[in-house]
Amino acid sequence: MTATPSRHPGLNLGHAHGDAHEASEEFVFGFWVFMMSDLILFGLLFATYVTMLGGTAGGPGPGELFELKSAFIETMLLLVSSFTFGMASLALKYRTDRKVLVAWLLVTLLLGLGFLAHELYDFHKMFTEGGVPSRSGFLSAFFALVPLHGLHVTGACIWLIALLGQIAVHGLDTPTKTGLMRLAILWHFLDVVWIGIFSLVYLGGIV
Amino acid sequence: MNHWAEWLLGRLDWSALPFWDAIVDPTTKNIVNAIIASGAGAMVILGGLIAIGVLTWTRRWRWLWSEWLTSPDHKKIGIMFIVIALVMLARAVIEAVFMRLQQAVGLGGGFLTAEHFGQLFTTHGTIMVFFMAMPFLTGIINYVMPLQIGTRDLSFPVMNSVSLGLTAAGAALVMVSLILAPFSTGGWSGYPSFTESAANPGAGVDYWIWAVTLSTLSSTLTGINFAVTIYKKRAPGMSWFRLPLFTWTALCTAILMIFGMPPLTVATALLALDRYLDFHFFTADLGGNMMNYVNLFWAFGHPEVYILILPAFGIFSEIFSTFSGKKLYGYGALVIATMAIAVLSFTVWLHHFFTMGQSAHINAIFGIATMLIGIPTGVKVYDWMLTMFRGRIRFAVPMIYAVGFIILFAIGGLTGIILAVPSVDYQIHNSLFLVAHFHNMLIPGLLFGMLGGTNFWFPKAFGFRLEERWGRRAALCWIVGFMLAFFPLYALGVLGMPRRSAAFFEPAYLPWTLAAAVGALIILLAMLLLLIQLWVSIRDRDTNRVPAGDPWDGRSLEWSVSAPPPEYNFPVIPEVHSRDAYMRQKENGRGAHPRPDEYTDIVMPANSAMGPIMAATGFLIAFGLTWYEWWLVAAAGIVSLIALVARGYVRQRTRTIPAQTVRREHEAWLERVSRIRPVSRREEQTPANQGLAMSPLEGAIQ
Numbered sequence: 001m002t003a004t005p006s007r008h009p010g011l012n013l014g015h016a017h018g019d020a021h022e023a024s025e026e027f028v029f030g031f032w033v034f035m036m037s038d039l040i041l042f043g044l045l046f047a048t049y050v051t052m053l054g055g056t057a058g059g060p061g062p063g064e065l066f067e068l069k070s071a072f073i074e075t076m077l078l079l080v081s082s083f084t085f086g087m088a089s090l091a092l093k094y095r096t097d098r099k100v101l102v103a104w105l106l107v108t109l110l111l112g113l114g115f116l117a118h119e120l121y122d123f124h125k126m127f128t129e130g131g132v133p134s135r136s137g138f139l140s141a142f143f144a145l146v147p148l149h150g151l152h153v154t155g156a157c158i159w160l161i162a163l164l165g166q167i168a169v170h171g172l173d174t175p176t177k178t179g180l181m182r183l184a185i186l187w188h189f190l191d192v193v194w195i196g197i198f199s200l201v202y203l204g205g206i207v
Numbered sequence: 208m209n210h211w212a213e214w215l216l217g218r219l220d221w222s223a224l225p226f227w228d229a230i231v232d233p234t235t236k237n238i239v240n241a242i243i244a245s246g247a248g249a250m251v252i253l254g255g256l257i258a259i260g261v262l263t264w265t266r267r268w269r270w271l272w273s274e275w276l277t278s279p280d281h282k283k284i285g286i287m288f289i290v291i292a293l294v295m296l297a298r299a300v301i302e303a304v305f306m307r308l309q310q311a312v313g314l315g316g317g318f319l320t321a322e323h324f325g326q327l328f329t330t331h332g333t334i335m336v337f338f339m340a341m342p343f344l345t346g347i348i349n350y351v352m353p354l355q356i357g358t359r360d361l362s363f364p365v366m367n368s369v370s371l372g373l374t375a376a377g378a379a380l381v382m383v384s385l386i387l388a389p390f391s392t393g394g395w396s397g398y399p400s401f402t403e404s405a406a407n408p409g410a411g412v413d414y415w416i417w418a419v420t421l422s423t424l425s426s427t428l429t430g431i432n433f434a435v436t437i438y439k440k441r442a443p444g445m446s447w448f449r450l451p452l453f454t455w456t457a458l459c460t461a462i463l464m465i466f467g468m469p470p471l472t473v474a475t476a477l478l479a480l481d482r483y484l485d486f487h488f489f490t491a492d493l494g495g496n497m498m499n500y501v502n503l504f505w506a507f508g509h510p511e512v513y514i515l516i517l518p519a520f521g522i523f524s525e526i527f528s529t530f531s532g533k534k535l536y537g538y539g540a541l542v543i544a545t546m547a548i549a550v551l552s553f554t555v556w557l558h559h560f561f562t563m564g565q566s567a568h569i570n571a572i573f574g575i576a577t578m579l580i581g582i583p584t585g586v587k588v589y590d591w592m593l594t595m596f597r598g599r600i601r602f603a604v605p606m607i608y609a610v611g612f613i614i615l616f617a618i619g620g621l622t623g624i625i626l627a628v629p630s631v632d633y634q635i636h637n638s639l640f641l642v643a644h645f646h647n648m649l650i651p652g653l654l655f656g657m658l659g660g661t662n663f664w665f666p667k668a669f670g671f672r673l674e675e676r677w678g679r680r681a682a683l684c685w686i687v688g689f690m691l692a693f694f695p696l697y698a699l700g701v702l703g704m705p706r707r708s709a710a711f712f713e714p715a716y717l718p719w720t721l722a723a724a725v726g727a728l729i730i731l732l733a734m735l736l737l738l739i740q741l742w743v744s745i746r747d748r749d750t751n752r753v754p755a756g757d758p759w760d761g762r763s764l765e766w767s768v769s770a771p772p773p774e775y776n777f778p779v780i781p782e783v784h785s786r787d788a789y790m791r792q793k794e795n796g797r798g799a800h801p802r803p804d805e806y807t808d809i810v811m812p813a814n815s816a817m818g819p820i821m822a823a824t825g826f827l828i829a830f831g832l833t834w835y836e837w838w839l840v841a842a843a844g845i846v847s848l849i850a851l852v853a854r855g856y857v858r859q860r861t862r863t864i865p866a867q868t869v870r871r872e873h874e875a876w877l878e879r880v881s882r883i884r885p886v887s888r889r890e891e892q893t894p895a896n897q898g899l900a901m902s903p904l905e906g907a908i909q
Binding site: 025026029030033034036037038040041044045048051052054055056057059133134135136137138139140141143144158162163165166169170173175179 | 362363427430431432434435438439440465466468469470472473476477480481484485486487488490492493494495496499506848852855856858860
C-alpha cells in the first residue's frame, strides 16, 4: 500500500496541491482545536438547558411552543447544505476549474441563508405566542442555546461570502484553499451541533 | 440637546466621577474616600499623560507602532504581556495595602466606605487573576517556549498579537473604571443574584463582565496558539520526552486554557444576557437558578488555578536544575504529575462551594478528589528537593524565590488539605482562613515563579543581568512580607472573621489585623525594591552584559542563542539529540556554538495591525456596552468585522530575511563570542560573566 498518511482528520488536499497541502497542516489542526473549545460552549449551554427545563415559571413550555415540522425543515436545509459543502470540498480537491466549486458554494450559502430565515420566522412565531426569553428560565436557556447556533451559522455565511470574494480576487491560492478547508470543518460542526439541538431540544421537548 | 447627550453618552453622567459622592454628601468619610479614589484616577490620567509625553518628546510613536504594537514577534509580544502584568501588579498591590490598612483600623469602622472597600477587593482579585497572573504567565511562555522547542515563532503570530490586544483592552477597561467609576462590588467571582440588575443596576458589574470576557477570549486564543505550536513546530529530534519541563507545563496550561476558559465565557455571557436583555438564568425569580452560575464559574475556576500554577512549576523545575548544576531529578515523574494535575483539575470544582446544598456523598467524593491532587503535587516537591540534593547550589535570586516557594507552598498545600475536608470546610469557609490559603498558594506558587522566571530569563531577553543585591532584597521582602501578611489571616479565619469584611467589632482580631498590615507594607516595600532593582540594572547595564547568551550555564535551547536573540531566534534550526539539549551539546565536545555549514533564507511573519485594531475595537465595544452607548458598540463592532474580513484578503503575510543577512549577523556574533572569556560558576555574579559558561572539560564547577 502506498496510501499517503492523512495530515489531519477529514478531507486532505493531497500532494497534488503542493504548498497548500503542506500549509494546511497547522491551520487545519489549529481549527480543530478551536472547534473543541467551541464545543465546550455548546456543551455547557446544552447542560444549562437541560437543568432549566423545569423552570417554566408557569409560562409556555416546549409542548406549546415547538413545532416539529418546522424544525424538521430546518434540519433538512442544514443537512443538505452539509452535503453540498462536501461536494464543494471534493470539487476543490479534484477539479481544476473553479466554476463547479463556486456553484456548490453558492448552493450551500443559499441553503444556509434559508435555514437562518426559517429559524428567524420560527422565533418570531414563538415571540407572538408569548415565548420570549424574559418570560422564564426555560425560555432563557432556549434562547441562549439555539440562537448561539444561529449566530454561528450567520458567521459561517459571512465567512463563506468573504471566501467567495477571495476566490474572485486572488483565485484559488493557498490561503483561499486553507480557508475553505477550515470553513468546511465549521460548517459540518454546526450540523452536528444542530443534530444535537434537534434531538434534545425539539424531539426531547415534544416527547 | 438633552436627548442628544443621552444618545451620545448613554447612562454616563457626572455621578461617574470618583469624587461625586463627596460633593453630594460631604461627610468626612465620603471626603476621605473621594480623595483616595480621585488620587487613583489622577494616577491613571497622569501615567497616561507621561507615557504620551515621553513618546512624543522622544519621537517614538512610529517606533512604538512598527517595532512593538504591530509586531508578530513572539518575544516582543511576550515582553508586552509582562509589562501589562507588572503595571497591573503595582495597582493591585496598592489596593491590597489599602484593604489591610482598613482592617488594621477596622475595629468599629475604619476609613473606607463599605462600597469603596467592595470595589477594592473586587478589582484586586479581578486584576490579580486576569490582568496580572494571566498576562505574566502568558508573556513568559510566549517568550521562552518557542526558544525552548527550537522554532522561530508561534503557529499563529498575528492571532498572538490579537490575544495581546484583547488582554490590553480588558486591562484598560479596569483602569478606566478608576476615572469613570464605579467598578463592581461583587468580588472577583461575581456571584449572582447580587450581581443581577435587581440588586446592582449600575455600571460596575458590567465593567467587570466585559473586562473578564475580553480576558477569557484572549486566553482561549492563546491556549490554542501555544498547544498547536508545541504539537507542530518542535525542532527535528525534539520528541515529547525531550521537551524541557517548562514546555511540558506550557502545554498542559494551554490545554487547560482551551477547555477551561469557555465555561467562564458562558457564565459571564449568560449573566450579561440577564442584565441586558432581561433573561432569567440566575435571577431569584421566574425559574432562574443561580447554582448554574456557580457551577459554570468554578468549572472554569478550578482549571484556572492550575493554569496559574503549572507554568510556575515549570519555571521552578528549570531554576532548581540550573542553579543546582544537575539534571532534573525524576523528569518522567514530573511530566506524569503535570498531566495528572491537569486532568484532575477538572474533577474538583465543587469544593469551591461545599456549603451550597449538595448531599454529603457528593461533598465527600469531591473532597477525596481534591486531596488526590496533593499526590502529584507532592511528587513534584520531592523531585525538586532531590534535584537540589548533592547539587552545587548557587543562591542566585531565582533560587531564593524557588526555595521560598517550596517551603511556603508546602504549608499552603497542607491548609488546602484541611479545607478539602467538607466538615471542616463548613467551619472555616468564607473566612479569612480561605483567603490565607489561596494567597499562600498563589503568591509563592505563581508570583514567586513569575518573578524568579523574570530574573532567570531577563538577561536572555535584554542582554544584561538584573542586579543581584537589590534582587535579593526584593525577594526576601516578598517572602517575609508574605508570611507576615497572610499567616495571621489563618488565625483570624479560625477565630471566625469573615472574608471581605470592611469593619469588625471583635477586639481579639486586632493584633492579627495589625500584624497583617505590617506584612502588607513590607510587600509594598518589596514592590519598590523590584523597581529599584530594575532601575539599577538598567543604569549599570554595560557592566552586566551577557552577549554570549548563557549566563547561568543553562540546559535548554534558549541559552544557545545570543542575548537578546535575533528576531528569527535560530540562524539554523537546531537538531535535538537528547533531553537538556544544549547541556548535552556543551558536554559532548561539539562546542557551545558550532558554526553552521550553510545558511538559508528565513521566512518570518510580516507585521500586522490586527492586534491594535482588535484592542481598540474590543475596548470600545466593552466601554459602550458598559455605559449603554449603543452607537459606539455598533460602530466598533462593524469596524472589527470589516477588519476580520479584510485580513482574509491580505496576501503579504510574510517577509524574507536573506541568507546573506543571517550569515553576516550570526558570524559577527560568533566572532564576538570567540573573544569572550568563559567563566566558572564562581564568577557568575561578577561582570566577568559575559554569558559564556566554562565547559566541564575545562573544569567548570558543576
